[in-house]
Amino acid sequence: MSLFLKPVGVMLDSLYRQRGLIWVLVVRDLKARYRGTFLGYLWSLLNPMLLLGVYTVVFTWVIPARGQVDVPFPLFLFSGLLPWLFASGALLDAAMVLPDNGPLLKKVVCPPEVFPTVTLLSHLFHHLLALPVLLLAVTAASLAGFMTFPWTMALLPVVLLLWVLTVGGLVLAVAALSVHFRDLKDLLHNGLNLLFFLTPIIYTLEMIPVPLLRRAILVNPVTPLVELYRGVVLLGKVPPWSVWVAGLAVTLVSVALGLVIFGRLRETLAESV
């Protein structure tokens, strides 16, 4: 067991000591991303707004969604999509983050766990910038009488913490494994596409006609996390305990997996990347 715990301890310690560097790198990422664009940081706000706008138009006038949910369908979709985009974006970047920073790993003495952490944090930052868009849309929809305002929104920090930890664990695992298995990136790309449709993001569980399929989707570990997110941020219903427990279990497994895999491989990363 100490074989696993020791590198994990070293890793967490180095992450704490490198917190200043991590912060500077996140800022650098954000700066580099919008360098040379006219709208700059506004894009972080505009991207989700445009997405919401498109969904609203499509699902209100083009293919009006049937009223399976008692909230506006575009909002339903948007609130499921936001955390999904955060997770999938971070994971896809994680598959490239160590090879991309290869020169730093090989030529500068730099602890490797810094880079996936930066990936996680900069995606979290974009997610946090998109949240006000959702919040404003929900408030507007409530004021217009389409729905009641979800006061359960107060629980969002807790749910967000579960998401961040889960994605963080997976990001670590993907980053370390992608150094040894370069196909992981393509595998991940297709896997995430498949998983997207297996997760109740563009539909609700109740919409599924086949019970067997519904059960399969319930087994999907992402389902409880999406349910929790949408439950508190939009539906205004605190999800039942079973969903919380499932979500917590997914988080714990993912964190443990990430720490152990990255810890085991971290010493070999610099020479394999």
Place this chain on the structure above:
Amino acid sequence: MSTVPVVRVLGVSKRYPLLSRRGRLHSLKGALLHGELWRREQEQEGFQALTDVSLEVDRSETMGIIGPNGSGKSTLLKLIAGILQPTEGSIQVDGRVTALIELGAGFHPEISGRENALVNGMMLGLSRAEVLARMPGIIEFAGLGPFIDQPVKTYSSGMYVRLGFAVAVAAEPDVLIVDEILAVGDELFAHRCLERIASLQRQGTAIVLVTHDLGLVEQLAHRALYLREGQAVVCGPAAAVVARYRSDVASTEAAVEPVAGSEQRWGNGAVTLDAVEILDAGGRPARLLRSGEAATLRLRYSVAEPQEDFVFGIAINREGGGHVWGTNTDIDGWHPRLLDGQGEMCLHIPRLELAAGRYLVDAAVHTRAGLAFDYACEVLSFTVATAVPWPGCYAPEHRWQPVGPSIDPPDGAIS
């Protein structure tokens, strides 16, 4: 010089996995299909880059690592820097290590030089406040002026390297690891780098230096380690280790290169130089000579058509250009009578007062008017070793005589 080693390398070996094995493990698909995901590597597989190397570097000490390409120098540096982990043995380093392996590695092209300097400085272990405090010094040293706030992608390669070096030395490391980086940048910057390295030496930084510039090792390093095929050949005072390496290189060359086989050779063939050799004080043909000792240049000739007007000449040139000295029998006042058959002409030099380095010899036999019978440029090379790495090419006997200054003579340390 204190005797506390800050770098301790104990019996270190490093084996790289072979590419063929990595190739098999490379793809997840293959791993899943063939169940090879957790297949353990076999012990004897792989490339042995270093075998049982030990090394200690004290505070304020500079250690040069020399050896031919592929001898494991850079691997050793990366092990000391903590970038790689040893397969066997242990490495202990006290204090902050800065590795100058590639200057400006990891600069982000889209953001400004200033921001990159901040990120790089923090990667080298400084806090944000420390980097910001040193920023004026970094900008001054890099000499970037207003360009510091431009994106790094607009920089010339020289600017890039200067900024990288400026940040790295600003970190004031306890251990500085330098891999063949002083070759980049212009002459002026190279001098400033050397000055900066010298000032770090004075501040007590331990420096590990890998370079093919042996003169630089003699100039900067106190001790040196000579690696060959991953094994330590010899470790000791820099001048002695460099001399050993030079003599190894010279003897390898002697085995490969015929004595008289220069392409820059012309003449009408009436007289042929059959061999040009340099003999050491003991009269043996040599490639490595010690400065201040006697040496003899010997020209062996054979004559096809007897000559009454002939001159033997010798010139010594510094490798890489520059005449050092030359003479011929005519300048020295000898009167030719008859040259026939075979024979030797020797030029005896009682004291070879050359500084350390490699020299090339031109030898010729021609008429007084300059018509060449056989003129061979760079027909012979030899290497001179000195006890002290004086710069230049002339190393006369000399002695300091202080009249006034309070200054202690060397305490016999100069051997």
